[in-house]
Amino acid sequence: MRHAPTILHLDMDAFYASVEQASKPSLRGKPVIVGGLGPRGVVATASYEARVFGVRSAMPTAMARRSCPHGAYLVPRFSLYRRISEIVMERLAELSPLVEPLSLDEAFVDLAAGGVAQTVEEARGVGQVLRRTILEETGLPASVGLAATKMLAKIASEEAKPDGIFLVEPGTERDVLAPMPVRALPGVGPTTAETLRRAGLQTVADVAGAERAELLRLLGTAHGTAVHTMARGIDERPVVAERESKSVSVEDTYDEDVTDRSLVVLKVARLAGRCAERLRAAGRSGRTVVVKVRRHDFSTLTRSETLRGPTDDPVVIREAAARLIAAVDTGSGVRLLGVGVSGLADFTQEDLFAQSAPPQEPEAPQESEGAARRSAGEEPRGWRPGLDVRHERYGPGWVQGSGVGRVTVRFETPSSPPGKVRTFPVGDEELSPAEPYPLTARMAETGQSSPASLPKSLSSGGSSPREEGRSSP
Structure with a gap:
């Protein structure tokens, strides 16, 4: 056990929902729910305003809508979340070489290994400065827990929520x-x-x-x-700088059960291709291909095949996945499909028996484009609530809703007042998808897409969260 609270746990408060509120002035102080919006969607994150109504992560979106019908329900914008996470992790890496990310919005830091804190007051000071820096550079609140162990540091960050700092004094753990x-x-x-x-x-x-x-x-x-x-407050786990991934996988949940066998085969092939792309992007390969199937009755099964050597070849992965799904009865309907690769390695071993032809997807069954999109849980042209758009006349905004051939857009940016709402035909040639607008000048400077020009009527504004510092007795 350490004699000073030099393990820091950082947790961005209601991360996805906080990003959406920071991006969209009209949603600040209101219930915001981020996640899947289809009939089988699940809540990824709920803002604190939504939690008052009982909305929680992992709750079915349909149930959340019943509990909080007046909330704003938005799809995730992972490209923006990842960019913000990169900025936060860069700041943590400046404190210590031992940073253990747990997710996009959460990490442990060993302050002693970085030499930035050896005492209670030094640790508290580092936590306060870190929170202010993150707020300035991302516009988002973060909670910090400090303790002599990882377990206590994480518990402390929970005690600090929302938007605070909590330090467990040495000797008070129990x-x-x-x-x-x-x-x-x-x-x-x-x-x-x-x-x-x-x-x-x-x-x-x-x-x-x-x-x-x-x-x-x-x-x-x-x-x-x-x-x-x-x-008894004892936890000897060290902060580990890198956590080895054991597998790479992708999966999709469908709003309607997929019963067409040829469509199931097509979807598995596409998932295998996406999985291979992720493998290559990570510079990894793997020996074991896994197919996951969740049937209409929620029963879930997996099938796996171990190859003779590690591979990242999409042809090999697709062929293995096809063999696996061929042995699974999907006639009663499928609600989820997934393809993964495990037994990861940092090199590939060419399969002498693999096809040398370029990857080809199986021919799609005869089905209308609209039916295919509905089966895949997609929406036409991507006009999903929360996504960024730009109009040639009105500037940047976000989709508030769509349906019956119309799309409703609210025109505002992070630094503007709540914006006006306008409705357009879904085929309006002046309206197009856009990159997320940076929350802060710092984000724009570090590689976020350049801000689109704003209408002159938009002016800046903002507010600061509370600064809180607490300690255990």
Whole structure:
């Protein structure tokens, strides 16, 4: 255990939703839900205003709409999220060579390894400066937790939310943990929590005071030992600079069950091609091809084939995926398909028996374009709520909604007041998709697409979130 809170956990608050609110002045302070918008869509992130109505991540979008019918439901804009994540991770890398990203919006940092903090006050100062820097460069709030262990640092960042900083003073770890529910401990999910509850163990203090043998009996040797150790505030896991990917995969969920066998084969071939593209972009190859199928009744199965050597060849991956899907009965309907490659390596081994012909997708079944789009969960011309557009006369804006041959656009940018709404035919030649507008000048300077010209009526404005600093008792 360290003697200073030099492990920092950064978590961007409601990241996707916060980006959308920062991008769209008309949505600030209002419920925003980002995720899949089709009948089988799932919430990726909900703003704090939406969470008041019970909307949570991983909730079906249809259920979220019932709970919060007046919210703004938007599709994700991953290109913008990744750009913001790059800026944040660059700032973390300036603090230490040991940065462990967990996702686009979350990471651990070992401040001691970077020599920027050795004491409580130095660690607090680094956290405060980091939050201000991220706000200035991205326009977004971030919460920071500081502690002597990874577990406590992550718990501290949860305590800091939203938009704050929380530091666990050395020696107070067990006091901080004691009143928390057992679900606060990593690896304690609903099933484990229920097992502990039936044994009369509902708080972390209850678990810390329990006999180790009792926990081993309830949870098994490995899990029981880990839970007992964490409940006493002990966590010896180091911050790891790089986390090795074990697989690369892509999958699609369809709004309507796919029953046409030839269409299933076509979709698997396309997924295999996308998977190969991701492999090559990452400079990796793999030995095992995996196909995932979720049927109409939610039953899920996987089939895999291990090749003689690692490959990133789309032909080889597509052929393996085709053999695998051929052995699966899809006649009752498919709601999800996926293709992945595991057993990753940094090199390829040519398959002497692979076809040398260029990749070719199987011929599509005879089906109208509209039916194909609906089956794939796509919308015509990409006029999906939340996406960026530009109009030759009115400038940059975003799609507020579309349907019945019309598309409604709100014209505003991150630095403008809430903009006006206009409706156009979906075929309006002056309206076109656009790159995301940068949230800040810093983003524009570091490679974000150049801002489109604004109508003269738009003026700048903005606000600053609260600055908060808290410590454990």
